Amino acid sequence: MDKINMVQSLNRTLxxxxxxxxxxxxxxxxxxxxxxxxxxxxxxxxxxxxxxxIDSPIAESAILGTAIGMAISGLKPVIEMQFSGFSxxxxxxxxxxxxxxxxxxRGRFTVPLVIRMPYGGGVRALEHxxxxxxxxxxxxxxxxxxxxxxxxNAGALLKTAIDDPDPVVFMEPKRSYRSFKEEVxxxxxxxxxxxxxxxxxxxxxxxxSWGAMMQDTLKAVKKLKAETGAGPEVIDLLTLSPMDAxxxxxxxxxxxxxxxxxxxxxxxxxASEIIALINDHALxxxxxxxxxxxxxxxxxxxxxxxxxxxxxxxRILRAMIQTLSD
Amino acid sequence: MTLRTLDNFSIDYLQILDENGNVxxxxxxxxxxxxLLKLHYYMTLSRMxxxxxxxxxxxxxxxxxxAATGQEAxxxxxxxxxxxxxxxxxxxxxxxxxxxxxxPLVNVLHLYNGFEEGSDNPESPRTLPISIxxxxxxxxxxGLAYGSRLQGEKDTVALAxxxxxxxxxxxxxxxxxxxxxxxxxxxxxxxxxxxxISTPRELQTRSATIAQKAVAYGMPGIQVDGNDPLAVFKAVxxxxxxxxxxxxxxxxEAVTYRMLMHTTADDPTRYREEAQVxxxxxxxxxxxxxxxxxxxxxWDEKKQKDLEDKLKETIEQAVKEFESKTGFKxxxxxxxxxxxxxxxxxxxxxxxxxxxxxxTENG
Numbered sequence: 001m002d003k004i005n006m007v008q009s010l011n012r013t014l015x016x017x018x019x020x021x022x023x024x025x026x027x028x029x030x031x032x033x034x035x036x037x038x039x040x041x042x043x044x045x046x047x048x049x050x051x052x053x054i055d056s057p058i059a060e061s062a063i064l065g066t067a068i069g070m071a072i073s074g075l076k077p078v079i080e081m082q083f084s085g086f087s088x089x090x091x092x093x094x095x096x097x098x099x100x101x102x103x104x105x106r107g108r109f110t111v112p113l114v115i116r117m118p119y120g121g122g123v124r125a126l127e128h129x130x131x132x133x134x135x136x137x138x139x140x141x142x143x144x145x146x147x148x149x150x151x152x153n154a155g156a157l158l159k160t161a162i163d164d165p166d167p168v169v170f171m172e173p174k175r176s177y178r179s180f181k182e183e184v185x186x187x188x189x190x191x192x193x194x195x196x197x198x199x200x201x202x203x204x205x206x207x208x209s210w211g212a213m214m215q216d217t218l219k220a221v222k223k224l225k226a227e228t229g230a231g232p233e234v235i236d237l238l239t240l241s242p243m244d245a246x247x248x249x250x251x252x253x254x255x256x257x258x259x260x261x262x263x264x265x266x267x268x269x270x271a272s273e274i275i276a277l278i279n280d281h282a283l284x285x286x287x288x289x290x291x292x293x294x295x296x297x298x299x300x301x302x303x304x305x306x307x308x309x310x311x312x313x314x315r316i317l318r319a320m321i322q323t324l325s326d
Numbered sequence: 327m328t329l330r331t332l333d334n335f336s337i338d339y340l341q342i343l344d345e346n347g348n349v350x351x352x353x354x355x356x357x358x359x360x361x362l363l364k365l366h367y368y369m370t371l372s373r374m375x376x377x378x379x380x381x382x383x384x385x386x387x388x389x390x391x392x393a394a395t396g397q398e399a400x401x402x403x404x405x406x407x408x409x410x411x412x413x414x415x416x417x418x419x420x421x422x423x424x425x426x427x428x429x430p431l432v433n434v435l436h437l438y439n440g441f442e443e444g445s446d447n448p449e450s451p452r453t454l455p456i457s458i459x460x461x462x463x464x465x466x467x468x469g470l471a472y473g474s475r476l477q478g479e480k481d482t483v484a485l486a487x488x489x490x491x492x493x494x495x496x497x498x499x500x501x502x503x504x505x506x507x508x509x510x511x512x513x514x515x516x517x518x519x520x521x522x523i524s525t526p527r528e529l530q531t532r533s534a535t536i537a538q539k540a541v542a543y544g545m546p547g548i549q550v551d552g553n554d555p556l557a558v559f560k561a562v563x564x565x566x567x568x569x570x571x572x573x574x575x576x577x578x579e580a581v582t583y584r585m586l587m588h589t590t591a592d593d594p595t596r597y598r599e600e601a602q603v604x605x606x607x608x609x610x611x612x613x614x615x616x617x618x619x620x621x622x623x624x625w626d627e628k629k630q631k632d633l634e635d636k637l638k639e640t641i642e643q644a645v646k647e648f649e650s651k652t653g654f655k656x657x658x659x660x661x662x663x664x665x666x667x668x669x670x671x672x673x674x675x676x677x678x679x680x681x682x683x684x685x686t687e688n689g
Binding site: 025061066070096103105109110112142144164165166194242246 | 413415443447448451454455457459465469472473501504659663664665666668669670
């Protein structure tokens, strides 16, 4: 089996799904002839033609708005926001229509579509190309938010997202697009939306992360084990909303200690929600305050300073040691 | 020589039936007696239902609702030009048009009484529910039209209805642009009723007409007398035919007037003169259409009286049905968040029902 990166895995999945299901359609800025600025849609235009692989005008609101109509008509659109930083122009279509068409029509009209978008920092890009704003989407009832972290789970989750009956915001950590390769099965076992994965089983500490931070977290965990002999349990969230409360609560009830690592800024972020879940369901099991390693509450700096602001392996390691000693 | 004209444009205005009921025979559309009477029926029903609903609202029996009086030709005549298999993608001021599409009046009452059940209209599977965020429904119409064609429906079209205020929204421009580029079979019908709440049409755009905005997006645009049901029908029918033949989208500006308030929460005396309202009364679409039908000898005063009596009864029947229906499931909003079930949502549903039970017990 060849080793492939996340872009290749996403691309291969799109090829497979579009071959198998003619209702699947791709639309976005530069997704056709150019294959997308990150090449995730490479080769689709040549294989499936311009009616199913649409190079759209540059208008994020209409990309989603048109896709909502397509989805209601019976198609399964997979649209691309070229960068998550441009996605705010579609927010009223997401909040005002995609998320609530099912409720508004009492299930008569549904919006099964996928909104793919590269997000997060670490690729030395210009302003507006490095943010992690998953909470904007996760705070919207009726929208599912999925964030893969590896080539394998990216392909599997994209397939699940396309098969899903609801609008799914599919956030691709662009720093992980090409940063590592792994063997990816051609027929990936499905990963249900709403289920986190326990990557390492342990008894002493629960460590939760998602997206590009997963790799840094795993490396920090490796150091922790080598340096302290502690046994951390590592959870890859995969779905931000609806969140897998059961896996989180089960783990924290067992370990009594938790560190959350998020690339997003600190306040009102997903980590805050996870802490609230633990408060609701596992407070009495806690042996130490839940710790979080996050970006600071400032707009993401340009890349000259970016890495100083994102959680580093060292910060993650220190947070874990602190929580173990609390 | 480098200065030359690359393009120029003109915009047509269409009126077939004037304010006095005189018809331009050369332009008169070939509508059957049944179609004419159907149109008249729904325009009249719409007017009477609008009045009754405002009355119910004033009595506290309905919540905030938009008034539709005066615009009946603009929103009913287009529906006559499309099929049940076409998409109707409206805003919120198309009462009679929606009734024509098969939405039961009782459902309209439930909706404006604050229950989503009012949008539950399986009788009308290709009519989208009301859309309140201005112009946001327009890109959806493009997607519906494109999607239906891509799935093998050879001549399905989408009729998108919106107001003059919506033409200032980005989604209006984005939707027309997408429709043009995708050659999507969409009819964009603007009900220019002169006001967006208090803001007059002149403050929305410097363009002399809304119709001419079509030119920039590479599609035909026409302005019609929006209180003339024959002109509205003809313009929409022409646009529908073009769309069915894959000749792309069109924009129609129907010039009409909102005779009453924006919604029941609005007081129009704050921003417009009564004299202006009076001047539009003479252009009432119902009066001229009745004159036309009488001239065609398919209508008379007795028939009109009988119809109004019958519609009064129909409306009262709907009101009765509306008021007798109670006990909508309180936790219904939890049913339609997602297409599948999730622990956190179901847990909150249980908490909600438990809280409701305790609140009821505690009075």
